[in-house]
Amino acid sequence: MAYTEDDLEKELATKEYKYGFYTDIESETFPIGLNEDIVRAISLKKEEPEWMTNWRLEAFRHWQTMEEPEWANVHYEKPNFQSISYYSAPSKKPKFDSLDEVDPELLDTFKRLGISIDEQKKLAGVAVDIVMDSVSVATTFKKTLAEKGIIFCPISEAIKEHPELVKKYLGTVVPQKDNFYAALNSAVFSDGSFCYIPKGVKCPMELSTYFRINQANTGQFERTLVVADAGSYVSYLEGCTAPSRDENQLHAAVVELIALDDAEIKYSTVQNWYPGNAEGKGGVYNFVTKRGLCEKNAKISWTQVETGSAVTWKYPSCVLKGDNSIGEFYSIAVTNNFQQADTGTKMIHLGKNTKSTIISKGISAGNSQNSYRGLVQINNRAENARNFSQCDSLLMGNKCGAHTFPYIEAKNKSAKIEHEATTSKIGEDQIFYCNQRGIDTEKAIALIVNGFSKEVLNKLPMEFAVEAQKLLEISLEGSVG
Amino acid sequence: MNLKDKLLSSYLTSQEHLDLDNSLHDIKDEAIKVFEEKGFPSKKQEDWKYTSLNSIIKQDFSLVSKQEDTIEFKDVKKYFIHDLDTYKIVFIDGVYSSYLSETTHDGVDVCLLSAALTKPRYKAVIDVYFNKIAPQDSLTSLNTAFAKEGAYIYVPKGKAVNKPIQILHFSTGNEANLMLQPRNLIVAEENAEVQIIERHQSLNGNAVFTNSVTEIYAGKRAMVDYYKIQNDKENASLIDNTHIDQQDSSEVSVHTFSFGGKLTRNNLNFYQNGEHNNSILKGVTIIEDKQHVDHNTLVHHKQPNCESHQDYKGIFDDNATGVFNGKVVVDSIAQKINAYQSNNNILVSDKASINSKPQLEIFADDVRCSHGCTIGQLDEDALFYMRARGIGVKEGRALLMYAFANNVLESVKIPQLKARITKLIANKLEVNLGFDV
Numbered sequence: 001m002a003y004t005e006d007d008l009e010k011e012l013a014t015k016e017y018k019y020g021f022y023t024d025i026e027s028e029t030f031p032i033g034l035n036e037d038i039v040r041a042i043s044l045k046k047e048e049p050e051w052m053t054n055w056r057l058e059a060f061r062h063w064q065t066m067e068e069p070e071w072a073n074v075h076y077e078k079p080n081f082q083s084i085s086y087y088s089a090p091s092k093k094p095k096f097d098s099l100d101e102v103d104p105e106l107l108d109t110f111k112r113l114g115i116s117i118d119e120q121k122k123l124a125g126v127a128v129d130i131v132m133d134s135v136s137v138a139t140t141f142k143k144t145l146a147e148k149g150i151i152f153c154p155i156s157e158a159i160k161e162h163p164e165l166v167k168k169y170l171g172t173v174v175p176q177k178d179n180f181y182a183a184l185n186s187a188v189f190s191d192g193s194f195c196y197i198p199k200g201v202k203c204p205m206e207l208s209t210y211f212r213i214n215q216a217n218t219g220q221f222e223r224t225l226v227v228a229d230a231g232s233y234v235s236y237l238e239g240c241t242a243p244s245r246d247e248n249q250l251h252a253a254v255v256e257l258i259a260l261d262d263a264e265i266k267y268s269t270v271q272n273w274y275p276g277n278a279e280g281k282g283g284v285y286n287f288v289t290k291r292g293l294c295e296k297n298a299k300i301s302w303t304q305v306e307t308g309s310a311v312t313w314k315y316p317s318c319v320l321k322g323d324n325s326i327g328e329f330y331s332i333a334v335t336n337n338f339q340q341a342d343t344g345t346k347m348i349h350l351g352k353n354t355k356s357t358i359i360s361k362g363i364s365a366g367n368s369q370n371s372y373r374g375l376v377q378i379n380n381r382a383e384n385a386r387n388f389s390q391c392d393s394l395l396m397g398n399k400c401g402a403h404t405f406p407y408i409e410a411k412n413k414s415a416k417i418e419h420e421a422t423t424s425k426i427g428e429d430q431i432f433y434c435n436q437r438g439i440d441t442e443k444a445i446a447l448i449v450n451g452f453s454k455e456v457l458n459k460l461p462m463e464f465a466v467e468a469q470k471l472l473e474i475s476l477e478g479s480v481g
Numbered sequence: 482m483n484l485k486d487k488l489l490s491s492y493l494t495s496q497e498h499l500d501l502d503n504s505l506h507d508i509k510d511e512a513i514k515v516f517e518e519k520g521f522p523s524k525k526q527e528d529w530k531y532t533s534l535n536s537i538i539k540q541d542f543s544l545v546s547k548q549e550d551t552i553e554f555k556d557v558k559k560y561f562i563h564d565l566d567t568y569k570i571v572f573i574d575g576v577y578s579s580y581l582s583e584t585t586h587d588g589v590d591v592c593l594l595s596a597a598l599t600k601p602r603y604k605a606v607i608d609v610y611f612n613k614i615a616p617q618d619s620l621t622s623l624n625t626a627f628a629k630e631g632a633y634i635y636v637p638k639g640k641a642v643n644k645p646i647q648i649l650h651f652s653t654g655n656e657a658n659l660m661l662q663p664r665n666l667i668v669a670e671e672n673a674e675v676q677i678i679e680r681h682q683s684l685n686g687n688a689v690f691t692n693s694v695t696e697i698y699a700g701k702r703a704m705v706d707y708y709k710i711q712n713d714k715e716n717a718s719l720i721d722n723t724h725i726d727q728q729d730s731s732e733v734s735v736h737t738f739s740f741g742g743k744l745t746r747n748n749l750n751f752y753q754n755g756e757h758n759n760s761i762l763k764g765v766t767i768i769e770d771k772q773h774v775d776h777n778t779l780v781h782h783k784q785p786n787c788e789s790h791q792d793y794k795g796i797f798d799d800n801a802t803g804v805f806n807g808k809v810v811v812d813s814i815a816q817k818i819n820a821y822q823s824n825n826n827i828l829v830s831d832k833a834s835i836n837s838k839p840q841l842e843i844f845a846d847d848v849r850c851s852h853g854c855t856i857g858q859l860d861e862d863a864l865f866y867m868r869a870r871g872i873g874v875k876e877g878r879a880l881l882m883y884a885f886a887n888n889v890l891e892s893v894k895i896p897q898l899k900a901r902i903t904k905l906i907a908n909k910l911e912v913n914l915g916f917d918v
Contacts, residue, residue, distance in 0.1 A: 071527070378856075380831065380832070380834075393841075393843065395843065395845070395846035395848075396846060397846055398813045398814075398816070398844065398845050398846050398847075399813065400844075400846075401842065401843060401844045402841070402843045403840070403841060403842045403843065404839075404840055404841040404842075404852070405838070405840050406837075406838060406839060406840070406854070407836070407837075407838050408835075408836065408837040408838065408854055408856065409834070409835070409836045409837075410826070410828060410834060410835045410836075410837075410856045411834040412828070412831065413828035413829060413830055413831050413833065413858060414858065415828065415856055415857075416855075416856070416857045416858070417854070417855060417856040417857070418853075418854075418855050419837075419839070419852075419853065419854040419855070420851065420852065420853040420854075421839070421841060421851065421852050421853075422849075422850065422851040423841055423843045423848060423849075423850040423851070424848065424849050424850070425846040425847055425848075
């Protein structure tokens with residue numbers, strides 16, 4: 001029987017979340033609700049210095065005056081911020097020297113996720129800073145990195161051990177008061193990663209962290225800060241999976257990247273939070289603020305593969321402050337069932353000869369809504385700024401929607417901006433062409449979707465490309481591979 | 482007293498002289514309530530993010546011209562396309578000028594809305610079409626509440642208007658600040674055809690604020706060809722709200738030429754309520770000084786097998802700002818849609834700016850929708866090529882700009898109008914290259 005798009009649609013509708021399980025690790029969880037005492041308690045728990053506590057409180061006080069944004073093209077039941085617990089950490093906090101000491105149950109979790117630490121250590125040469133709920137429990141390859149002067153540690157540790165660096169850079173790209181969720185994150189972030197690459201150092205390995213939301217009813221508020229000093233290079237990977245939960249879980253992370261003169265940061269994400277079941281029940285709310293600052297000749301490149309979450313609200317951005325700096329954004333967003341994604345980027349051109357590239361691929365299936373929202377802004381002093389944007393959407397079935405909201409603002413006459421967008425379905429002639437050559441419809445759809453996303457997949461580091469392809473396959477299971 | 486309060490308080494008195502039946506009064510009462518609730522749009526609204534009406538609505542405007550205004554034909558002759566035989570509907574400060582006009586009731590109705598709203602013989606048409614196409618947004622509602630005059634064009638089934646129709650709005654400037662709210666209703670029944678040219682012109686530098694609403698109904702296989710010339714003085718502001726209802730196999734095209742005025746906002750909305758429609762939206766904007774032109778377009782594909790083509794070109798000099806906000810919506814039942822949208826801009830000066838927001842909202846899968854947007858400069862190599870052949874910088878640039886705008890001009894179907902617009906562009910670029918014949 002010929003495999004048609006209708007079949008694909010059916011398969012997509014019934015596909016279950018593969019990674020839905022729950023690890024029972026004794027957690028230490030704060031009472032639910034949010035007030036100044038909770039913020040103080042989090043800070044105390046993390047043994048933070050006073051300046052940090054005040055920084056959090058300032059953010060919290062401002063957050064109370066803010067309103068939840070409603071402009072995004074997503075509809076969801078607003079989280080009740082007083083019914084969430086803001087801190088959850090695995091209760092045993094041993095410092096491990098080797099993997100043997102890690103809680104076997106935890107290791108098993110990672111194995112089921114397909115992220116075997118030892119395998120990665122041996123094969124991929126990846127240093128993994130594993131964040132289980134909110135506290136980092138394992139950090140590998142620290143020595144190799146330390147030799148080069150690279151600091152890669154949980155941000156809570158960085159606050160204690162490298163306060164001068166954290167103080168100097170934290171909140172410089174995403175200020176505490178930037179937006180509703182950034183302010184919330186600034187007040188209550190429990191942990192995250194900190195990375196500093198010294199002058200002229202090329203980080204010898206891909207740095208990576210895996211975030212997981214584990215404890216029921218705990219929001220995950222990660223804070224990542226990556227600083228690449230002059231002339232340095234780092235490639236940073238981030239990947240997520242979350243267990244199946246019926247309550248909507250809130251994830252409000254902040255990622256700040258700072259690329260000083262001539263530095264380059266490559267930040268890749270594979271996001272596969274629990275998207276909710278086929279009826280649209282449950283799933284993670286993913287409200288993330290990611291932004292990078294480029295100084296002279298610096299380059300920041302964001303690559304993301306978004307397949308999970310019930311609601312995604314995410315705009316990895318670049319502020320191209322220095323002359324000749326470069327910003328790039330490559331994205332694949334796949335939505336299925338009742339998922340909603342409103343994602344895109346902002347490229348703010350401030351310096352001369354700045355360049356930016358935006359490639360966004362959206363694939364919507366089922367009853368999902370997929371939006372691209374992007375801003376390209378050329379300020380009046382940004383001579384010879386150059387932007388190229390391309391947003392393509394692929395629709396499967398007529399119950400889903402694809403939307404494009406590009407904002408293009410040019411204030412300099414030497415600016416060159418190109419933007420193009422297309423929306424279409426998989427062409428019958430394309431499938432026919434494959435059929436003719438003996439490729440069945442299922443494989444043909446796989447080929448075409450892969451080809452559609454290739455431009456972005458190619459930008460991922462090797463370690464991630466494999467996993468990303470796997471995720472695409474799972475997300476569109478039945479059609480791909 | 483701000484403008485909104487003034488409008489609200491003068492609403493009742495403005496209705497006293499009108500001899501309207503109850504259903505129309507109800508429509509107007511409803512409309513003023515909508516305006517009272519919503520007020521003038523502000524920059525906080527997404528659709529008005531880049532255009533502020535503050536500088537206009539803080540001024541005090543007279544809502545009616547108190548004097549009897551007369552102008553001589555020789556003074557305004559240049560604003561007519563006089564080498565073209567047309568029907569003419571001319572308004573001076575919002576009041577119909579019979580001696581400058583040429584209307585008809587011969588097979589088609591080309592006359593006045595005031596007549597249509599009050600005379601029983603038009604009631605059947607008014608009941609079906611008046612205020613039915615326009616959505617109830619604040620500015621359209623404001624116009625509905627005050628609407629009493631404008632063009633009324635009714636083309637019955639199978640008729641074609643034998644010559645184009647010019648609609649001209651002159652403001653004399655006898656009032657220091659005048660607000661005008663013309664309202665046009667154009668109905669083209671099955672297989673009907675009509676061509677319309679519309680222009681707003683102020684005759685001196687006094688401020689005028691026009692909030693115009695045009696409703697166009699295109700029946701099955703009807704053809705409507707509409708041209709808007711916006712080349713007003715530096716103190717004239719225009720908000721043009723045009724709402725178009727298209728039935729099966731109809732074709733409606735709207736060309737907008739924006740060359741002047743202080744603030745121009747075009748809300749151009751196409752609703753495709755039938756299959757096999759074709760909607761064409763084209764525009765050329767060439768502005769300088771502190772002028773501001775905002776094109777806000779919507780093409781709503783509600784039925785399958787339709788097409789839409791949008792092509793907007795803009796050239797911005799000095800401190801001019803341009804906005805393009807184009808939206809294409811495809812409903813889930815509207816399969817086999819071909820929607821194309823293109824917006825190209827050239828910034829000539831460092832202080833000019835352009836904000837472009839081409840949006841797609843697609844709910845159907847078997848469609849081909851694309852949009853493109855560019856912002857760039859004139860090709861230096863092309864300029865060099867011409868200079869090497871003895872063409873001056875200014876002329877060379879003008880040639881390139883003319884070429885840039887040309888594919889919009891090419892689709893103008895009335896040769897005399899095309900010549901006139903070419904001439905306007907040549908004047909605008911201050912060159913004489915012989916292309917403006």
